[in-house]
Amino acid sequence: MKHLIITVIGKDRPGLVEVLSDTVYQNHGNWLASSLSKLAGQFAGILQVEVASQYIPVLGQALSHIDELQIHIVEDESKSAPSIALHYLTVTGNDRPGIVKEVTRQLNQLGININKLKTDTQSAPNWGYPIFTAHFQLELPSELNLGVIQEELEKLADDLTVDIHDSPIA
Structure with a gap:
């Protein structure tokens, strides 16, 4: 079995995730992991799929036929990754460029x-300006002190x- 990393982007619409998951399933793929978001009216995501080698072209072709989605597929060529300790970082501050x-x-x-990064900006009604928050999942060099x-x-x-x-903050 091969692991594929698939990125998707296109105009958001109801049922898009169902179409993606059905396409993966109907073409012998197993949906392993994903991160999907709606940003500024666009649907954007990355998913990891497991599929037998002989079905990779079939799955790629089927995904490319999903209307209004741009699809990019990369085969994961890494061997089993060593176990690593992860740390989580949250940075909060007044929103500003940079x-x-x-x-x-x-x-x-x-x-x-940086393994993962999720950011958000929210209005701070009591303060009168937006607050920026970033949540990171990090791999640190073993010699680095927190x-x-x-x-x-x-x-x-x-x-x-x-x-x-x-540990991650929920």
């Missing part, structure tokens, strides 16, 4: 790999709140 750039640059300089990460990220801006923990 927060994601600054935080990700600092994480990269520390040698940290305190160093906290200290370096807090240097970026006075209004950033940085929380690093060993």
Whole structure:
């Protein structure tokens, strides 16, 4: 069995996830994992599918026929990944251009790999300005101390709140 990573993007509409899941199922695929979102009226997602080698072309062809969706398929060629310790980072602050750039640059300089990133901006009615929140799932170099990460990220801006923990926040 092969693992495929499939990205999809297109105009959102009701039933789109059902069409995707049915197409995977009808073409001998097994839907393993996904992250799907509606952003600015567009449906965007990434999914991991397991399928026998002989069905990869059939599945790809079937997915390409889903109206209004752009599909990109990559075969996962990695071998079984070693077990790694994950850490979770939440950064909150007043919304402004460049927060994601600054935080990700600092994480990269520390040698940290970002496994997942979810961001959101919400109105803060009592404050009068939007609040930005980013949730990261991180792989850290074994020699890196969590305190160093906290200290370096807090240097970026006075209004950033940085929380690093060993389990995800629901």
